[in-house]
Amino acid sequence: MKTYLMADPVRYPTMTTSQLRDTFLIDDLHKPGQLRCRYVDLDRAVIGMAAPVDDAILLPTDDALKASYFLERRELGVLNIGDGGTVVVDGTSYSLGNLDCLYVGRGSKAVSFQSDDPGVPSVFYLLSYPAHATYPTTLVRKEDASPVEVGSAETCNLRTIYKYIHLGGAKSCQVVMGVTHLHSGSAWNTMPAHTHMRRSEIYMYFNLAEDARVFHLMGPPDETRHLVIKDREIAVSPGWSIHAGAGTRAYSFCWGMGGENQDYGDMDAVSIKDLR
Numbered sequence: 001m002k003t004y005l006m007a008d009p010v011r012y013p014t015m016t017t018s019q020l021r022d023t024f025l026i027d028d029l030h031k032p033g034q035l036r037c038r039y040v041d042l043d044r045a046v047i048g049m050a051a052p053v054d055d056a057i058l059l060p061t062d063d064a065l066k067a068s069y070f071l072e073r074r075e076l077g078v079l080n081i082g083d084g085g086t087v088v089v090d091g092t093s094y095s096l097g098n099l100d101c102l103y104v105g106r107g108s109k110a111v112s113f114q115s116d117d118p119g120v121p122s123v124f125y126l127l128s129y130p131a132h133a134t135y136p137t138t139l140v141r142k143e144d145a146s147p148v149e150v151g152s153a154e155t156c157n158l159r160t161i162y163k164y165i166h167l168g169g170a171k172s173c174q175v176v177m178g179v180t181h182l183h184s185g186s187a188w189n190t191m192p193a194h195t196h197m198r199r200s201e202i203y204m205y206f207n208l209a210e211d212a213r214v215f216h217l218m219g220p221p222d223e224t225r226h227l228v229i230k231d232r233e234i235a236v237s238p239g240w241s242i243h244a245g246a247g248t249r250a251y252s253f254c255w256g257m258g259g260e261n262q263d264y265g266d267m268d269a270v271s272i273k274d275l276r
């Protein structure tokens with residue numbers, strides 16, 4: 001599994017567009033019929049996509065984990081961004097429709113992913129962090145993810161935020177996970193922006209048309225850069241970086257976090273007038 005080594009705020013301002021993309025953007029995870037994972041040294045996140053078509057795909061361990069099975073010392077969030085499918089955890093089957101989410105607790109030995117219909121396959125987005133304790137494997141349906149509408153059409157940031165794995169939902173050691181859907185005609189996520197040094201964040205953009213892009217903003221508030229991102233690509237956001245974006249049209253993204261504080265509201269707000 002390829003390892004991504006983060007840049008710090010000292011190297012960051014010197015980086016070219018391609019250096020920024022090689023460091024902070026993961027653009028090659030979705031491959032029909034395969035499961036692909038990347039290891040990021042930031043909070044030791046493992047980010048993956050399992051895209052089963054005809055056959056079930058097993059979650060393999062990897063030499064980078066030096067573990068006898070993937071979840072020996074880890075927990076996993078699974079979000080289905082495709083059509084209906086099944087995740088089997090140690091013999092128990094969980095049926096996930098589009099935008100259902102499964103939390104898989106530490107110690108689960110055999111995890112597999114399958115599409116219900118190869119003609120309309122599932123795509124399972126995976127986000128894993130180290131875990132110090134075992135919390136129960138829990139299925140959270142989209143309708144139970146307490147949607148909250150934020151922003152407004154006037155400021156082009158009307159969106160609905162769903163929380164799946166968080167303090168008020170499925171319990172976990174570190175991973176916090178949810179999805180934000182932009183409303184038609186709105187473009188901006190997370191503006192005004194924020195940072196949170198106590199945890200890092202992984203953004204996976206989806207529901208983008210082939211020719212649509214999101215200009216994802218990153219960096220310290222006084223030194224911002226952008227990454228141009230397409231469907232099913234991922235931006236890695238260190239604690240010192242803002243994470244926000246404007247799409248060429250409405251889109252969705254999964255935000256996931258690992259670190260020491262799971263309180264969703266633990267953010268240091270940045271005023272728009274302080275951005276550079």
Ligand SMILES: O=C[C@H](O)[C@@H](O)CC(=O)C(=O)O
Nearest residue numbers: 159161180189190191201255
């Ligand atoms: O720390 C949490 C996050 O950055 C996201 O939840 C923000 C987000 O989904 C949004 O404003 O649209």
Ligand SMILES: [Zn+2]
Nearest residue numbers: 194196201243
């Ligand atoms: Zn955030």
